[in-house]
Amino acid sequence: MDRVLNKNLQKYFNPETTEEIKVIEGTHSASYAVKLARVKVISAYPITPQTSIVEKLSELCANGEIPAEYIKVESEHSAMAAVIGAESTGSRSFTATSSQGLALMHEVLHWAANARLPIVLANVNRALAPPWSIWADQTDSLAQRDTGWIQFYCESNQEVLDMIIQAYRIGEEVMLPVMVNMDAFFLSHTSEPVALPKQELVDKFLPPYKPKFKMDVADPHAFGGLAGPDSYMEFRYRIQEAMEAARELIPVVAEEYNHYIGRYHGALLEEYRTEGADYLLITAGTITGTSRLVVDEYREKGINLGLVKLRAFRPFPTEDIRRIAKNVKKIGVIDRNISFGQSGIFFSEIKAALYNSDVHPLLNGYVAGLGGRDVVPQNIRDIVEHLMKSEKGQDLVWIGVKI
Amino acid sequence: MSQIMFNIPKEENMGSGHVACPGCGATLSMRYALKALGLDTMIVIPACCWSIIDGPTPSSVNKVPVFHTAFETAASTASGIKAGLKAQGKDDVTVLAWAGDGGTFDIGFQALSGAAERNEDIIYISYDNEAYMNTGIQRSSATPYGAWTTTTPAKHPKDRPKKNLVEALAAHHIPYIATASVAYPDDFIAKVKKAKSIKGMKFIHVLSPCPPGWKSAPENSIKLSRLAVESKIFPLFEIENGWRYRITHEPKDVPVKEYLRLQGRFAHLTDKDINQIQKEVDLNWKRLKMKVKLSEEDEKLLAEIANE
Structure with a gap:
């Protein structure tokens, strides 16, 4: 902190x-x-x-x-x-x-x-x-x-x-x-x-x-x-x-x-504690701030969790994503958005960016916080736990849906 | 005729090589408008026949800048161009929004109403050919009662009257509104020049014969323009500040039948139908005369108030 x-x-x-x-x-x-x-x-x-x-x-x-x-x-x-x-x-x-x-x-x-x-x-x-x-x-x-x-x-x-x-x-x-x-x-x-x-x-x-x-x-x-x-x-x-x-x-x-x-927020994306990361969260917008907190918690526990904040969506940071994903085992993308009939939109884009590369980590898509529902640290922890346990990538995992 | 020619500026600000149909009223309208406005003018053209008439990228038949814009945005884009110029201190350039009846009476009406209410310092000219002609003759709200179009077939012609856009704009209390016709170029040019001299929103409604859409002979376009005026179907008048009406050409009493019978789009109309249209036209003329009279009274009233 x-x-x-x-x-x-x-x-x-x-x-x-x-x-x-x-x-x-x-x-x-x-x-x-x-x-x-x-x-x-x-x-x-x-x-x-x-x-x-x-x-x-x-x-x-x-x-x-x-x-x-x-x-x-x-x-x-x-x-x-x-x-x-x-x-x-x-x-x-x-x-x-x-x-x-x-x-x-x-x-x-x-x-x-x-x-x-x-x-x-x-x-x-x-x-x-x-x-x-x-x-x-x-x-x-x-x-x-x-x-x-x-x-x-x-x-x-x-x-x-x-x-x-x-x-x-x-x-x-x-x-x-x-x-x-x-x-x-x-x-x-x-x-x-x-x-x-x-x-x-x-x-x-x-x-x-x-x-x-x-x-x-x-x-x-x-x-x-x-x-x-x-x-x-x-x-x-x-x-x-x-x-x-x-x-x-x-x-x-x-x-x-x-x-x-004298101020720098990153380029097409910003990496937060990605050094040596086994697991990676990818976010855009304010969910990033909450995710930073959770990343710090896991790092303190000795789990190598990192975070990527997407800043530019168009043009898409394809090469950066490929570079960062290279040494990572599992990636969880958190989307406060959805393309009906497919998945979270950032997830789709990241999946597409990785296809024509030799980098294929496990990739999960999480949809959370639609319509302003709070995404609190516990939601992010749930996502991280789910990601770490996953054995196969999942395109769409809903977070906090009451159905 | 020689007297009319005398009043028309010789300079041609619309060049040759336009791609309009023979007998197109919209093309002649632009030629006259640019003669009146001169080269310190910028034109905004939304989707309409003139998107094509001006010529394909990168060519243009006009000797002034042209910005092609989306169907419903003539008035809003023109407002933006005026603001952009004003922000640079270029206040002497006339911004002309140039749209057909679809882009004015229908899809562009909201933006036009907005610009009128804000009293944007632009000239908006609608060349009204009374249907969606560029897409192949479909009815618009400017299509007159009884007319055939591809979406109002002869078996079921248009059963609603033409939208009275001039009155709708008068209700916005804009500084200047006029109707104009290519058959009366001196009147046309005088009105455009007057519009240029006034600050704020100006609207000019031009009836624009369309031989393919009206099913009329190209050589009859001027004649039809004249008959529309002389039969009082399309009287020439102007409105200042939404209330001061003035008729600029006293029409002769030509029966509407002479105008309607020259056009295939009205071929299915019976004499009874035409009589009904005649009655409607007479009534509208009466209403217009009453408004002129009323504005003369308003004038006296205002003078009295001013003297008090």
């Missing part, structure tokens, strides 16, 4: 790079990141539990702290369309949503990526209805897997702030939009100390947006017109190329951010 806290304290309190330390919830962390990234156009539609992002941004725009145009639209679909328009003129743009709102945006999420517009979207991971639920669940963003968006999952409010700033740097270089995800309530409405970096350092890290192409009356072009079978495929090839470039770029940008701001 001490090790974890000390590391975190260092992250929060770097006096040389910190302007101010605020005790704020994840949604406000996102709002301050928008300010620090010098966003020019904001458009959003309120949805619980994203609302405090748009409320805080309204306040910061109204008092002049953020000199941005703010379009208060009538739906999430229009919010995404509006930032698509704004970004096409070369203005750095931001939106935020959650759950049903993200699902409504689906069509235009494709449009943003296919138009190669590096918009940044903060998504609060919330369960999809029916039945109505406003609590944490990652199926909303994972269902947007194939839209061409780069996706990050955060563990703390500090990571939310740091990743939104990094998202602009990454997206603008590879010309792809970036989604930064935080779990509903566990982050969105939980206050934590967050260090706001000095503006001049952020400015050094993130220069003004200079697009290669934009809507410009002095240099008129048509964007997005009909492409026949003889040319469409090349546009898609370029997007895959950009994703591959992002895979290389994300670790570099994380290092650069560390250089300027």
Whole structure:
């Protein structure tokens, strides 16, 4: 525990790079990141539990702290369309949503990526209805897997702030939009100390947006017109190329951010006590924090348990997973999401990543915490015990279902 | 005619080589709109005939930037483009949302209503060919009563009246609304120029003949546009701030039959049906005249209030 806290304290309190330390919830962390990234156009539609992002941004725009145009639209679909328009003129743009709102945006999420517009979207991971639920669940963003968006999952409010700033740097270089995800309530409405970096350092890290192409009356072009079978495929090839470039770029940008701001959360993924691990948990989002605690417990008992926190989902850290899995006997993936008819979504991706390699550890998929159900240390211990006893991999093990 | 030609700017901001059908009203509409707006203009085109007419990637028939966008997003994307430009201090560029009736009356109506309520500083022009023509003539809420389309076959033609979108937008109290017709280019261009000079949301409704969809002869497109106006089916007028109505062209009393009988989509209509349509058109004209009268009274009332 001490090790974890000390590391975190260092992250929060770097006096040389910190302007101010605020005790704020994840949604406000996102709002301050928008300010620090010098966003020019904001458009959003309120949805619980994203609302405090748009409320805080309204306040910061109204008092002049953020000199941005703010379009208060009538739906999430229009919010995404509006930032698509704004970004096409070369203005750095931001939106935020959650759950049903993200699902409504689906069509235009494709449009943003296919138009190669590096918009940044903060998504609060919330369960999809029916039945109505406003609590944490990652199926909303994972269902947007194939839209061409780069996706990050955060563990703390500090990571939310740091990743939104990094998202602009990454997206603008590879010309792809970036989604930064935080779990509903566990982050969105939980206050934590967050260090706001000095503006001049952020400015050094993130220069003004200079697009290669934009809507410009002095240099008129048509964007997005009909492409026949003889040319469409090349546009898609370029997007895959950009994703591959992002895979290389994300670790570099994380290092650069560390250089300027003095904080590092890992690259495509973060390894926690994986040295010599026989057993490995893989998590994304806030379940990671609880898992760290359980890993420490097992390590104290002399059991070599390690943890991998997935940070990037697209591009997927295929090579990292293969490298880490090499010396591990058993892996348990914990998913706060599900693809019906298959399994947890991160599990599927990890299984797919390992197939074309010579690394084949026992692999179990655990689905837990859907709709915001608490995943407490005892749940993680149950998972670890189940994993250690397993003799054959299981694609789907439900945790805590009362049926 | 020479007087009309005199009022039309000579510059051509829409080039040659468009891929529209012969006799397309939507194409001529764009040509006139861009003559009025000039080159400091950006166009947003959602899914509609103009997604094709503009030409395949990377070509464009227009000499101004064009952004193709999703079907229901003309007004929201245009709002974003305007905000993006404003954030860079480029406030002098006109942002034109250019959509068909499907993208305006139907799937794009929510975004349009939102932009109108926010009073976005954009010009929205709907070229209305009265059905989903780009997908092959299916009914829209802009399809008139009695018309044939592939989804309202002659045995069961459209049994609901055309949605009165202009009135729906008037209820949003936007600064400027107008109807326009390619048969009256001087009126058309004057209205687009006026729209450009006004800050806030502007909406222009253009009736746009479609020979394949209307089953009419391409050479009759201008004639049909004129007959629609002169028969009062599509009167030329404007509305300022949602209440000040003004008729910009006094129509001659042409019977609707002359307009309807030139179009195959109305071929199944009996004389009785046409009489009923005539009555409806006369009633609508009466209502419009009353609104003009009412706005004259409103004007007096407002002047009195201002003098108090």
